[in-house]
Amino acid sequence: MQSRWWQQAVVYQIYPRSFMDSDGDGIGDLPGILARLDYLQWLGVDVLWLCPIFRSPNDDNGYDISDYCAIMAEFGTMDDFDRLLADAHRRGMRVILDLVINHTSDEHPWFIESRSSRENPKRDWYFWRDGGDRGSPPNNWESIFRGPAWTYDAATGQWYLHLFTRRQPDLNWDNAALRAAVSDMMRWWLDKGVDGFRIDAITHLKKAPGLPDMPNPQGLAQVPAYPFHMNVDGILDYIDELCTTTLAGRDVMTVGEANGIGPGGAEEWVGATRGRLSMVLQFEHWHLWSNAPRAPLDVRTLKRILGRWQTALRGRGWNALYLENHDLPRVVSRWGEPQRWRVQSATALATMYFLMEGTPFIYQGQELGLPNAEFASLDEFQDTYAHNRIAEMRAKGLTDDAILDEMRHTGRDTSRTPMPWDDGPHAGFTAGRPWLPAHQDFRDLNVVRQQGDRHSVLNYYRALIELRKREPVLLHGRYRTLAGRSTKLYAYTRGDGDDAIAVICNLSGEPATYRHAGFTLDRTRLLLANHDVPPHGPLTALTLRAWEARVYRIGTTSPA
Structure with a gap:
């Protein structure tokens, strides 16, 4: 089966503000990223996803863009970006940009024009509406960031819509001129040589016609209105036009942040015959945590969620595989046991997701097994x-x-604290005062220390990357779940016949026994493990220690 380059890749997500500061102002920047390309090349990643680097007043840390074709001053200059892009390409790495096209900053020239008068040609590039009775907002929608999704503008006597902060007004994708302007901007970056985009909040581009009120039986001031601004019918028409006018004929990677899309509808977005996106970042396993942030990991539900995605897109589309990003607390703190089993739980969770069919994503610091930062105060x-x-x-x-x-x-x-490079002041991130305090564990959990420790989480991630690239079956081999009823084990096979691999992970702090049929596990065919494994002959039952993960090559499979 022929593969696209992005199917063979491992993606590393960089939060530029926290990655590496080159000038001592306490804020990471593009020259800082350039200075750390040796590390990223050593790790073995292929694609760098840069969180927004565009000019921005930083009401939402760059996800409020005021100029799509300029670099945020704190991060450097366009020349800095050009040097970073050229050096990454020289090393065989690609660069994708995090692009926010659901909304802009209120300082973007488009919005400044739009709010200047009701007659301005760009008025319809955003959502402007008259208020309701007694000066109330046009509808009862709640912002995703809490509070009303509308702000009143006294200059023109109307309200504008913002699904996020009041300084992030939503673009009206029903307007053809707006869509053409976005396409022009994206082509400008592609012509410059970027290798694609991660498109933020893509399922929110379409709003329900008429922007109706949400049912409100409890009489709340505002109501979450996801059915009316997420994955609304007609949104794929926007995506088709964008792909036709902007992406057609270009060998690029496109990743949609896709809240509201399930495995049943994913093929419409990423199907190999649809000509739309390369992959989407789905939210289902994220909600497994966010609905119960203090509950232990529900392994059986996680298997059902990820298994459905593996099955739904098998031979039809492509999965994005991830456990962490800039919007989530650290996975070791969410689902692992950082106090007792930090290394083991970090590596077991890594093994579980990394070897499925899809493109793996690593968020900076995840490869060190960082737990949540513990801030001293709300300030x-x-x-x-x-x-x-x-x-x-x-x-x-x-x-x-x-x-x-x-x-x-x-x-x-x-999960946004500065990347811990060494055990020096501020974790080697800056010579100044960092914008967020260094992680409390940086003296133990830093790159230099872990590079020198063959048992570290960092070296385990490096081994995972090497294994995935070395074994062709891990690219397109069929995924089959094993031990589906277990509440502790996440196990699966990749591939069939004599060229198959079994991935067996105990995602709990207690021993767990795995029994299987159709193949045996032999120490001589062990490919990777996060515990020392003594010699053993062929086994049909295996007791794994707390948070133990093993990867075996196996023969003919017929799993129960």
Whole structure:
């Protein structure tokens, strides 16, 4: 089966503000990324996903863009970007940009024109509406970041829609001129040589016609309105036009952030015959955590979710595989046991997701097994969503100590602290004062220390990358779940016949026994393990230690 380059790749997500600071201002930048390309090449990754680097007032850390064709001043210059792109390409790595086209900053020239008068030609590039009775917003939608999804603009006497912060007005994709302007901008970057885009909030581009009120039987001030602004009928028409006018004929990687899409509908977005996106970042396993942030990992449900995605897109489309990103707390803190089994749980979870069919994504610091950062006070949180959430909890009467405990589990800043490079001041990230404090464990959990430790999480990720690239069956071999009823084991095979691999992971802090039929496991065919494994002959039953993961080559399979 012929593969596209992005199917063979491993993606490394960089949060530029926290990756490496080159000039001592405490904020990561493009020259800092350039200075660390040796490390990324050593790790073995193929694609660098840069979170937004565009000019921005940083109301939402760059996800509020004020100029799509300029670089954020804190990050450097366009010349810096050109040097980074050229050096990455020289090393055989590709670069994709995180592109926000559901909304802009309120400082973007398009919005400044749009709000200047009701008659401005760009007025319809955004959503402007008259208010309701008694000065209320046009509808009862709640912002994804809490509070009303509308802000009143006194200059023209109307309200504008923003699904995120009030400084992130939503673009009206029903407007053909707006769509053409976005396509022109994307072609400009592709002509410059970027290798694709991760498209933020892509399922929100289409809003329900008429922007109707949500049912509100409880009489709330605002109501979450996801059915009316997420994956609304007609959105694929926008995607088709975008792909036809912008991406057709270009060998690029496109990744959609796709809240609201399930495995049953994924083929419409990423189907090999559809000509749309390369892959989507689905949210189903994310919601498994967010609906119960303090609950232990539900292994059986996780298997059902990820297994459905593997099956639904087999031979039809392509999966994006991930456990962490800039919007999530660290996976070791969410699902692992960082106090007792940090290395083991980090590597077991890594093994579980990394060897499925799809393109694996690593978020900076994940390869070190970093747990959540533990901020000392609420004042250290910088994220706009965190500020809104803190204010909401204070309004409900919670103490600051209780709020801090909650935010340590759920806040996005907990995974955005500076990358720990060494055990020097501020973890080697900056010579100045970092924008967020260094991780509390940076003296033990840093790149230099882990590079020198063959048992480290970092070296295990490097081995996973090498294994995935070395074994062709891990690219297109069929995925089959094993031990489906187990509440501790996540096990599966990749491939068939004499060229198959078994991945067996105990995702719990207790021993777990795996029994199987149709093949045996032999120590001489062990490909990777996160514990030392003594010699053993062919086995049909295997007892794994707490958070133990093993990968075996196997013969003919007929798993039960």
